[in-house]
Amino acid sequence: MKVDHSQPLEYSTEQNRLNILGFWIFLGAEIMLFGTLFTCYFTLVNRTSDGPIGAEIFEITPVLMETFLLLTSSFVIGLGIHAMRLGNKKAMQAFFILTLLLGIGFLAFEITEFITYYEEGATLQTSAFTSILFTTLGTHGAHVSLGLFWGLFIILQVRKRGITPVTANKSFIFSLYWHFLDVVWIFIFTFIYMKGLTQL
Amino acid sequence: MGYFSRFAVPHPSPAIYASMIAIAVTVFLIIAGITYFKKWIYLWDGWITTVDHKKIGIMYLISALLMLFRGGVDALMMRAQLAVPDNKLLDSQHYNEVFSTHGVIMVLFMAMPYIMGLMNFVVPLQIGARDVAFPRLNAVSFWLFFMGAMLFNLSFVIGGSPDAGWSSYFPLAGNEFSPHVGTNYYMISIQIAGIGTLMTGINFLTTILKMRAPGMTLMRMPMFTWASLTTCIIIIFAFPVLTIALLMGTMDRLFATKFFTITDGGMDMLWANLFWVWGHPEVYILILPAFGLFSEIIPTFSRRNIYGYTSMVASMVLISFYSFLVWTHHFFTMGQTAYVNSIFSITTMIIAIPTGIKIFNWLFTMWRGRIRFTVPMLYCLAFIPLFTIGGVTGVMLAMSAADYQYHNTMFLVAHFHNVIIPGVVFAVLGASTYYWPKMFGFVLNEKIGKLAFWFLVIGFCLAFFPMYITGLDGQARRMYTYSEDTGFGPWNMVATIGAVCMAISFVLIVYMIYYSIRNAKKEAVSDPWDARNLEWATHTPVPEYNFAIIPQVNSREAFWDAKYKGHPLFKGDYEKIHMPNNSGVPFLMSLFFFALGFGLVFSMWYLAICGLIGVFICMAHRSFEQDHGRYISVEEIKETEAKYGGTHK
Amino acid sequence: MKELFPAKQVGGFVFSLILTGVALLVYYFNMSRAVGLTILTLTAFIQAAVQLVVFMHAREIEDSKSVFTTIYYAIIIALVTIFGTLLCMIWGWNY
Amino acid sequence: MKTKWALFVVHFLIAFVLIGCDKIAVLDPKGPQAQTQANVIWLSIGIMSVIVVVVCAILVFVLVKYRDSKLPKDYEPPYIEGNRVVETIIVIVPILIVAFFSVVTIITNNKVEATPQAYKGQDPLIVYASSSNWKWHFSYPEENIETVNYLYIPTNRPLEFKLYSFGPITSFWIPQLGGQKYAMSDMVTTLHLAADEAGEMMGRNANFSGVGFAENSFYVEAMSQDDFDDWVTEVKETAEPLTEEKFQQLLKPGHLGQLTFTGTHLPFSPAPEGEHAGHNHGKDGPKADTNGNQEHDVHEHDTSTS
Numbered sequence A: 001m002k003v004d005h006s007q008p009l010e011y012s013t014e015q016n017r018l019n020i021l022g023f024w025i026f027l028g029a030e031i032m033l034f035g036t037l038f039t040c041y042f043t044l045v046n047r048t049s050d051g052p053i054g055a056e057i058f059e060i061t062p063v064l065m066e067t068f069l070l071l072t073s074s075f076v077i078g079l080g081i082h083a084m085r086l087g088n089k090k091a092m093q094a095f096f097i098l099t100l101l102l103g104i105g106f107l108a109f110e111i112t113e114f115i116t117y118y119e120e121g122a123t124l125q126t127s128a129f130t131s132i133l134f135t136t137l138g139t140h141g142a143h144v145s146l147g148l149f150w151g152l153f154i155i156l157q158v159r160k161r162g163i164t165p166v167t168a169n170k171s172f173i174f175s176l177y178w179h180f181l182d183v184v185w186i187f188i189f190t191f192i193y194m195k196g197l198t199q200l
Numbered sequence B: 001m002g003y004f005s006r007f008a009v010p011h012p013s014p015a016i017y018a019s020m021i022a023i024a025v026t027v028f029l030i031i032a033g034i035t036y037f038k039k040w041i042y043l044w045d046g047w048i049t050t051v052d053h054k055k056i057g058i059m060y061l062i063s064a065l066l067m068l069f070r071g072g073v074d075a076l077m078m079r080a081q082l083a084v085p086d087n088k089l090l091d092s093q094h095y096n097e098v099f100s101t102h103g104v105i106m107v108l109f110m111a112m113p114y115i116m117g118l119m120n121f122v123v124p125l126q127i128g129a130r131d132v133a134f135p136r137l138n139a140v141s142f143w144l145f146f147m148g149a150m151l152f153n154l155s156f157v158i159g160g161s162p163d164a165g166w167s168s169y170f171p172l173a174g175n176e177f178s179p180h181v182g183t184n185y186y187m188i189s190i191q192i193a194g195i196g197t198l199m200t201g202i203n204f205l206t207t208i209l210k211m212r213a214p215g216m217t218l219m220r221m222p223m224f225t226w227a228s229l230t231t232c233i234i235i236i237f238a239f240p241v242l243t244i245a246l247l248m249g250t251m252d253r254l255f256a257t258k259f260f261t262i263t264d265g266g267m268d269m270l271w272a273n274l275f276w277v278w279g280h281p282e283v284y285i286l287i288l289p290a291f292g293l294f295s296e297i298i299p300t301f302s303r304r305n306i307y308g309y310t311s312m313v314a315s316m317v318l319i320s321f322y323s324f325l326v327w328t329h330h331f332f333t334m335g336q337t338a339y340v341n342s343i344f345s346i347t348t349m350i351i352a353i354p355t356g357i358k359i360f361n362w363l364f365t366m367w368r369g370r371i372r373f374t375v376p377m378l379y380c381l382a383f384i385p386l387f388t389i390g391g392v393t394g395v396m397l398a399m400s401a402a403d404y405q406y407h408n409t410m411f412l413v414a415h416f417h418n419v420i421i422p423g424v425v426f427a428v429l430g431a432s433t434y435y436w437p438k439m440f441g442f443v444l445n446e447k448i449g450k451l452a453f454w455f456l457v458i459g460f461c462l463a464f465f466p467m468y469i470t471g472l473d474g475q476a477r478r479m480y481t482y483s484e485d486t487g488f489g490p491w492n493m494v495a496t497i498g499a500v501c502m503a504i505s506f507v508l509i510v511y512m513i514y515y516s517i518r519n520a521k522k523e524a525v526s527d528p529w530d531a532r533n534l535e536w537a538t539h540t541p542v543p544e545y546n547f548a549i550i551p552q553v554n555s556r557e558a559f560w561d562a563k564y565k566g567h568p569l570f571k572g573d574y575e576k577i578h579m580p581n582n583s584g585v586p587f588l589m590s591l592f593f594f595a596l597g598f599g600l601v602f603s604m605w606y607l608a609i610c611g612l613i614g615v616f617i618c619m620a621h622r623s624f625e626q627d628h629g630r631y632i633s634v635e636e637i638k639e640t641e642a643k644y645g646g647t648h649k
Numbered sequence C: 001m002k003e004l005f006p007a008k009q010v011g012g013f014v015f016s017l018i019l020t021g022v023a024l025l026v027y028y029f030n031m032s033r034a035v036g037l038t039i040l041t042l043t044a045f046i047q048a049a050v051q052l053v054v055f056m057h058a059r060e061i062e063d064s065k066s067v068f069t070t071i072y073y074a075i076i077i078a079l080v081t082i083f084g085t086l087l088c089m090i091w092g093w094n095y
Numbered sequence D: 001m002k003t004k005w006a007l008f009v010v011h012f013l014i015a016f017v018l019i020g021c022d023k024i025a026v027l028d029p030k031g032p033q034a035q036t037q038a039n040v041i042w043l044s045i046g047i048m049s050v051i052v053v054v055v056c057a058i059l060v061f062v063l064v065k066y067r068d069s070k071l072p073k074d075y076e077p078p079y080i081e082g083n084r085v086v087e088t089i090i091v092i093v094p095i096l097i098v099a100f101f102s103v104v105t106i107i108t109n110n111k112v113e114a115t116p117q118a119y120k121g122q123d124p125l126i127v128y129a130s131s132s133n134w135k136w137h138f139s140y141p142e143e144n145i146e147t148v149n150y151l152y153i154p155t156n157r158p159l160e161f162k163l164y165s166f167g168p169i170t171s172f173w174i175p176q177l178g179g180q181k182y183a184m185s186d187m188v189t190t191l192h193l194a195a196d197e198a199g200e201m202m203g204r205n206a207n208f209s210g211v212g213f214a215e216n217s218f219y220v221e222a223m224s225q226d227d228f229d230d231w232v233t234e235v236k237e238t239a240e241p242l243t244e245e246k247f248q249q250l251l252k253p254g255h256l257g258q259l260t261f262t263g264t265h266l267p268f269s270p271a272p273e274g275e276h277a278g279h280n281h282g283k284d285g286p287k288a289d290t291n292g293n294q295e296h297d298v299h300e301h302d303t304s305t306s
Helices: A012-044 A060-086 A089-119 A128-161 A165-198 B015-038 B038-048 B054-081 B090-127 B135-154 B184-212 B223-255 B268-304 B311-321 B327-332 B338-366 B375-398 B400-406 B410-440 B445-473 B488-518 B557-566 B585-601 B605-623 B632-642 C007-028 C033-055 C065-090 D004-021 D031-063 D085-111 D225-238 D244-251 D294-306
Strands: B577-579 B630-632 D127-131 D135-140 D145-148 D149-154 D159-165 D169-174 D176-182 D190-193 D199-205 D216-221 D259-262
Touching: A012 A128, A012 A165, A012 B184, A012 B268, A012 C065, A060 A089, A060 A165, A060 B038, A060 C007, A060 C033, A060 D169, A089 A165, A128 A165, A128 B223, A128 B605, A165 B445, A165 C007, A165 C033, B038 B054, B054 B090, B054 B135, B054 B488, B054 D190, B090 B135, B090 B223, B090 B268, B090 B410, B090 B488, B090 B585, B135 B184, B135 D127, B184 B223, B184 B311, B184 B585, B223 B268, B223 B311, B268 B311, B268 B327, B268 B338, B268 B375, B268 B410, B268 C065, B311 B338, B327 B338, B327 B400, B327 C065, B338 B375, B338 B400, B338 C065, B338 D031, B338 D149, B375 B400, B375 B410, B375 B445, B400 B410, B400 B445, B400 D031, B400 D085, B400 D176, B410 B445, B445 B488, B445 D294, B488 D085, B585 B605, B630 D199, C007 C033, C065 D004, D031 D085, D031 D176, D127 D149, D127 D176, D135 D149, D145 D149, D145 D225, D149 D225, D159 D169, D176 D190, D216 D225, D225 D259
Parallel strands: D127 D159, D149 D216
Antiparallel strands: B577 B630, D127 D135, D135 D145, D145 D259, D159 D190, D169 D176, D169 D199, D199 D216
């Protein structure tokens, strides 16, 4: 395996560069995936039937907490990658663990939120609106949950194998994924919560 | 017994019982045969665990051919039923199942994998690469498609086939009107195969962008590679839509969500919309690679370079973008206002422009050429006029005022068969004949091939042209019977005769393969057609590393110029080659997907959860695995190259 | 310790927080639909761009052209799908 | 000999097609909308055949002239990159054709989506055509009668069909009067038709809707306004009233013959339009009328948020 030392470790081999480009293309597909969910959401948002509308169930505080947690975790994993480029394994691991903890915090808030919705009578089966709401949020939440496991695996690998071209590449790709989830959340925050709460 | 009753076919017939027995016997014979000839290890090591793009390509082709025959039998059953008025051969339910499975199989499990197979085999060779960007992912893609196809076919004997049409419009496909598991099969098997396709798209786009031989700029890429590139772009942005649509459909059926229901605010139009947001680009996913294949075959047998390379590329790029702007033409009659219909009418007609450019460029490629009438070329020559007819009827359909009369009729059926059969089927059959020597080391029999070709073309014309007329006369599609006084009878009889001709042609194709295996001269010919692109620059059969030395490209037709202008293609010495290791995990993972899918179809949650955990374990395994591949030493390369007669320099 | 917190990343983070704050204005102040939606759309897309460039290093990869083409293409197609769907199911449909 | 046979086959085919065309439903229109559509179809067939002929002519020419066996042994095809002029022509000509068709399509779209020009200003006959598995129910709200599986219409008067479905998506299609339109469960679509001459016609559901789809057709008869009025009077005198109970029975999946009732189902089972539109009603489906107030609230949210 040829290693090109002029580049950061995660780009250093041909396979690494392929992996990163391939993952970017995958993110393109993910944009379309969430784009479709938003399409459905915008189409169904007013089809509330006998169930509640968004403004009746959304609450600003947990949403802001979730936003803050995910934004921060996205920032922290950026620091993690920076630490990785400096070769600081300890800092990198600390940042990655912090990221995952923030991710768990986000999920905890989201799950509580879902439970509140259920208690208020907005279930997956209530109306077309609640169905698409839970599906859109749930798809994002499932991505975060998957990311938690993935991140954990990577932390374990870095711990055991150190920062090598392979682990650096994996960590960098994971960071791309995590940032992307934050980007998706920004749109959920804006076009589902803010738009719903303000009834624009 | 209560537990097993869910597996019963809700609407059994002797044909289904016969197929159950036939399937059981075939499976038993295959297992017994493999065991008797002690081929299990060969099968496992050589094929099931392989990550070699050429072998994966061939496996795609074999599966696609099998599915072609399954779908073809469906087609014959439909034609037999419609041959005469008031026919009682099939009842309504069976007919509905047959046309639903025919559509799904032909589009998703025949045409798609056939195209994927050819892409797999040809693209890395054409760009001078040793494999695709992610060989392991490539194996996952194939096995996911394969398991999806198997799951779909299982519906015939366990639980019942889907019967709501290949487009499965809700609410007909919902629980209320389709209570049995057929539509679950539809949703889940297409989902599994679709994930595989999406991965292939990502894989090949990365491959084409990053792994081209030195000197091969984008504007020097062969046409089929360009076609594959644009196809991958469409796949990447179209398939997520299908993923979501199927997810929503599955949730409606399994978890009683309210996306497409009649009550609680559900919106049945949304399914149609999502289906065609994916479905229209899907049409171009099929046809663009076919265009690419024609653009390979026509120059070779005209002994000329492709005419208007730049405009060919530009038109494909345009088509790949426009394909996302036209989907509403599949439901002009859904009640949108005239201005919405006008917008989508016009975007649809605009797509005809780049397609027209391509047709004329192919004609001008033959102009002043030296045309040889080989079997692959014959398919191209039949393609041009027939596809033009299909294309212009497409423009007719695009005019939404008139579409109100064509929609849902046999006219539409005639139109899309008229583009897909001359477009895609002729392309893959022509290309299979064309690439056969590269894949298997011998040329297929010309005489039988030509006979099959004529049966296919004449059969096609007989089968589909009458449908234009009956469609305009009011024969709706998907009608399982019609009365004598409609006057559709004679035309349908002609169509059935045509279908039989096409069936004969496919039998002849099988015979051609059998005959050629027995009788063809098995001498390795690396360039039997005097072709122009890099895939012919390597040996036949292709060594696992494709090229001992990566070729240096400095023109659009690198191999042609190497042959006739003396440009050196292979410079430098042998170096050790890095190759990926085989792995059984992709196969295992797709088995877990199969279990997951089967569990979901029958709402057997424990099985589904086990399948899901299995999938995650495979992914975790991949994450922790340390697999750096292996090296082929210079000595080994020298040995192999000597065996094949040395590298051309 | 300081080298672990580069100015670019910290700045990006602070900027993101500010943008979130701006989006919140729509919640706390009553404004017209047009103004509100414009603010929301702008803040969302700027924030996404910040993530892309500052955190995801989309510019530094040697294939950044391919990366940006992919992302732009995805965004355009997603927008076409969203607005096209709304056009034929909501706006262009006579209820 | 060969050419003789070929000529014979061509003649035979042309004769066959021409004889057939006389009776082809879509090309034998009985109303202004179908006439518009038939005109578009003939126009496009005309222009498109020119394209097909041009392509075939070039193909035959090339194949005859540049086939391997006809060429001298030492002929080597030239390398031709392309030709600006030729490529411009093959771009411009299709663009012109598409531009022409675009104009045609915009004009005709607006034609078929509106009351036919010739009958503008006349009071249209409104018919609620709803489908259930696998029947058609035709409600004449003004005449206050309802039929099943057959449709009587007056000639020379605009017809406004309000389409919806009690089940899967269906498509209401009377080929000789005009193109089809979908009937869906939670909204009403409108189809504008008119009949120019009296006569019998075939109508059917064109969109696949399950097991009984093939037989899901109906009989159409166009008659003068006087005959139509006589028929209405006769129905009112002879037919049974349509009760809610009876209507629920009719909705059950299956096939029925032609039935006639006085009264329509609209009072107790209103069409999903306006307040009753699909996105407003709840679990009870199209029948839910009792909690209209509550629904109205939701409706207001709709307009404010969409």
